[in-house]
Amino acid sequence: MGQPVKEYQDIPGTTVFDADQCRKGYGVNMFCMSLLKADNRTAFKADEAGYLKQFDLTPEQTEAILKRQWNRMLELGGNIYFTAKLAATDGLSFQQVAAIMTGATQQQYADMMLAGGRSPNGNRSKAEWANKNG
Secondary structure: OOOOOOOOOOOOOOOOEEEHHHHHHHHHHHHHHHOOOHHHHHHHOOOOOHHHOOOOOOOHHHHHHHHHHHHHHHOOOHHHHHHHHHHHHOOOOOHHHHHHHHOOOHHHHHHHOOOOOOOOOOOOOHHHHHHHHH
């Protein structure tokens, strides 16, 4: 029997971190939290793939981390606040990662946010988005 569809799963471009995502992403999030310690950051940067082997990760999660596929990490259970620790390890700001995740340059992302953010019109449900974008 499959998981019931949750109303918020219909929001385009959004992965809501709920209890199911938390369970799914436990290994991703524990890896990210390990980066709080300088020694762990050094070990990770020296051998990223090797370092990841100590965490209970799926092959998809490992690939997303190694390729820095930020949106995919969230889809696979990563928490945005935990994955930000990986970004910081790479010397990226939260704004830089958000720009990457939205397909914008950092300046385009900053300008959009300073102008009030993305309009909710046409972005409230996947069905509404599909109707708007054909």
